[in-house]
Amino acid sequence: MINSKYFFKGILCAKEFDSPAIALGLSFLAIGALLKNLGFTIQESIFSTFLTYALPGSLVMAESILIGVSLLNLFFAVWLVNARLYPMTVSLMPLLKHQSQPRWKYYLSCHFVAVSSWLILKNNYKDIEKKYRVDFWIGIGTATWLIAIFSTILGYYSADFLNREMMIGLAIINPIYFTCTMIGVMKSIQLNVSIILGAILGPLFYLISPDWCILIGGFIAGTVAFVIGEKNVS
Amino acid sequence: MSANIVLIIVITSLATYISRFLGAFTSEIIDENTKIYRWFNYLAYSTLAALISRMIIFPAGALSDSNYLSRFIVVLLAIIIFKLTRNNLVYPTLFSAIIMFLLSSFTI
Numbered sequence: 001m002i003n004s005k006y007f008f009k010g011i012l013c014a015k016e017f018d019s020p021a022i023a024l025g026l027s028f029l030a031i032g033a034l035l036k037n038l039g040f041t042i043q044e045s046i047f048s049t050f051l052t053y054a055l056p057g058s059l060v061m062a063e064s065i066l067i068g069v070s071l072l073n074l075f076f077a078v079w080l081v082n083a084r085l086y087p088m089t090v091s092l093m094p095l096l097k098h099q100s101q102p103r104w105k106y107y108l109s110c111h112f113v114a115v116s117s118w119l120i121l122k123n124n125y126k127d128i129e130k131k132y133r134v135d136f137w138i139g140i141g142t143a144t145w146l147i148a149i150f151s152t153i154l155g156y157y158s159a160d161f162l163n164r165e166m167m168i169g170l171a172i173i174n175p176i177y178f179t180c181t182m183i184g185v186m187k188s189i190q191l192n193v194s195i196i197l198g199a200i201l202g203p204l205f206y207l208i209s210p211d212w213c214i215l216i217g218g219f220i221a222g223t224v225a226f227v228i229g230e231k232n233v234s
Numbered sequence: 235m236s237a238n239i240v241l242i243i244v245i246t247s248l249a250t251y252i253s254r255f256l257g258a259f260t261s262e263i264i265d266e267n268t269k270i271y272r273w274f275n276y277l278a279y280s281t282l283a284a285l286i287s288r289m290i291i292f293p294a295g296a297l298s299d300s301n302y303l304s305r306f307i308v309v310l311l312a313i314i315i316f317k318l319t320r321n322n323l324v325y326p327t328l329f330s331a332i333i334m335f336l337l338s339s340f341t342i
Binding site: 020023048051052053056057059060061064065074079083084085086087088089091097103106107115167169174175178180181182185190194195197198199200201205206214217220221223226229 | 292
């Protein structure tokens with residue numbers, strides 16, 4: 001089934017000092033408090049993080065409840081904001097593929113694809129034998145997923161003690177963590193172009209289409225970076 | 235649990251899982267040494283960068299209560315701290331929360 005040695009190795013990756021788990025935990029703490037303020041019960045809050053496990057999607061869900069959109073609109077709004085998970089999964093799964101591993105592991109563990117777990121795997125996969133990378137990935141995913149769930153519970157129960165300023169302080173953690181991570185990985189011209197151009201085009205296209213800005217901005221920036229990369233190789 | 239909220243959660247999780255599932259499905263025919271894999275890798279980084287900058291410039295949730303200048307100062311300080319601490323991720327993350335809290339407390 002799952003190789004326990006690599007599974008626990010993956011779990012332990014989340015506890016390192018500069019692991020994305022810290023930012024993830026604090027961000028879901030804010031989500032837990034937000035869900036309580038929206039009138040969710042503790043069971044519903046846990047159920048939400050358990051099934052969704054994507055921060056921007058949870059924020060869109062919360063906003064949609066506040067303004068009262070239809071279920072169809074909610075579906076498309078969440079799908080668009082979480083569409084980044086598609087290229088992230090495509091860029092992750094080939095690193096884990098091995099013919100000896102069953103397909104269900106990949107389809108089940110794709111639920112763990114989120115920025116934090118994705119970054120942990122990208123930083124550590126080279127040290128793991130390819131045959132066991134999917135077990136290692138399931139360990140990383142389980143750890144980050146459980147952190148998100150427990151932080152949601154903690155946030156839910158601490159909501160009464162968090163004022164508006166504290167919520168703002170918690171809300172900046174996630175974007176700051178990922179901004180620094182992105183700066184940290186900018187080590188080639190292609191990655192520099194994809195990240196800088198993506199960061200410029202995303203908000204720029206927001207002015208034209210708030211729903212599609214991430215996809216269009218990301219698509220153009222990533223494609224330009226790819227073309228530059230291929231030209232460099234040739 | 236309220237049936238309406240459960241339905242909202244199920245719709246949200248389905249809309250999220252679709253991208254993950256399609257990604258896993260597509261990757262069955264993609265090898266890590268191919269051009270298309272490299273393209274998807276850059277797309278992943280660029281869409282992530284687009285999302286992060288959108289979250290900072292046009293935020294949703296609690297962050298939308300803060301002003302542009304506060305967010306700009308916090309991002310700038312966080313990057314400086316990140317570089318000064320030789321790319322350590324914990325210090326800028328924690329400091330950013332504290333600075334943002336202080337700036338929000340003293341500005342409207």
